[in-house]
């Protein structure tokens with residue numbers, strides 16, 4: 001939706017923020033239209049909840065479970081047919097439940113993200129769908145442990161746990177608009193095969209990754225377009241052991257971790273290349289942005305191989321994204337071809353899975369009451385309103401959190417500026433890319449989700465906005481929910 005359409009829809013609904021409050025810089029519009037068609041106002045069926053979570057991905061899943069467990073009538077709106085988001089579509093390992101204790105021998109090993117995300121991993125491990133927390137053998141100055149997952153069991157458990165928490169899960173449902181009353185969201189408009197509906201609630205959490213709800217609510221945002229996008233494929237009939245032997249034969253073994261795989265302990269679960277210099281492969285892999293690191297919890301399957309691509313246009317422009325989808329699909333096909341050609345034992349390998357749609361590292365950057373800085377992260381700062389603590393940095397060892405410790409994500413960093421009852425959780429927060437290289441990782445997004453979902457439920461029960469919630473109440477609820485704090 002472009003800015004003109006956005007204003008128009010607010011008029012149609014008869015409510016909304018004043019024009020000019022939104023300050024998105026990039027064009028969200030697809031090709032510039034030659035003419036317009038004015039939609040007629042429609043009477044929509046209304047549903048009522050306490051909390052609405054938009055986006056059932058990495059952060060949203062945990063936001064919804066947390067809100068449901070607080071007793072809030074919670075609706076989770078997810079455009080795909082499952083929950084899990086980029087955690088099950090893009091990545092390799094979930095970074096990270098632990099501090100970087102392997103790089104700082106003097107510091108104490110500790111599980112710093114606990115609560116619902118850790119409970120989820122324990123259950124997934126019990127189902128054979130997660131490695132748990134085996135220690136890295138090499139690459140110990142990057143992450144201490146490797147938590148790799150089975151994407152399909154993850155999706156199944158996501159449904160089980162949302163159901164147990166009493167969440168109303170609307171999959172295959174698109175968050176299409178917001179119903180506003182000045183600076184407060186009254187409800188959202190959803191779109192599905194059952195038609196459009198108005199969903200009213202007290203509190204809202206934007207976990208769409210793209211900041212769709214924040215943008216509809218007139219929040220401030222920018223579109224930095226500052227990362228490569230990336231889809232991944234799963235390669236079947238290809239074993240991690242063969243890949244490891246291949247790298248070993250070229251003196252190019254990088255990160256390695258062993259853990260449970262297909263029910264057996266101490267098997268390779270993460271293997272990466274370092275200083276790979278193979279004629280016909282290294283240069284070709286670079287051309288398609290193929291990352292030579294992978295994880296798996298299954299025999300004969302490389303769960304994720306990533307192909308990166310920097311979109312020449314904008315991540316929120318439909319037509320630019322469509323071109324990127326085509327380009328990355330070509331890249332993935334070429335990537336598989338290269339691996340089949342070069343790695344002994346991969347001759348009968350084939351692509352068994354691809355990302356369902358473009359995986360992004362950052363879409364809209366939504367302005368919140370506090371913006372976490374690079375210094376906050378690397379100096380390991382904590383705040384009076386920490387919502388959880390975190391200890392991983394994706395740029396390690398270049399940037400590490402001081403002494404292998406943690407920093408705090410303050411509650412204010414989740415409160416969307418200029419909107420009374422909206423939280424943002426996931427990759428949408430943190431403007432400084434160096435700091436974002438930490439906050440955007442999966443386990444941080446999950447913990448943000450638990451914090452925002454818990455807070456939204458408390459606000460709904462107290463009928464207050466995000467700024468009216470007493471930190472002591474939130475802290476108590478988070479601690480009861482198993483969240484770990486360092487001060």
Ligand SMILES: Cc1cc2nc3c(=O)[nH]c(=O)nc-3n(C[C@H](O)[C@H](O)[C@H](O)COP(=O)(O)OP(=O)(O)OC[C@H]3O[C@@H](n4cnc5c(N)ncnc54)[C@H](O)[C@@H]3O)c2cc1C
Nearest residue numbers: 055057058059079085086090091092095175209426427442
């Ligand atoms: C390719 C790639 C590889 C990565 N590798 C790693 C890694 O190895 N380890 C790591 O820790 N991190 C990794 N990251 C980072 C991390 O995975 C992401 O930053 C994180 O998962 C983002 O979580 P999120 O909840 O913000 O977004 P998402 O997980 O994308 O969730 C957003 C959800 O909202 C839904 N949605 C969007 N718009 C709407 C709408 N309008 N209506 C309804 N639903 C909507 C989407 O379908 C999606 O399910 C990687 C990221 C990428 C892109």
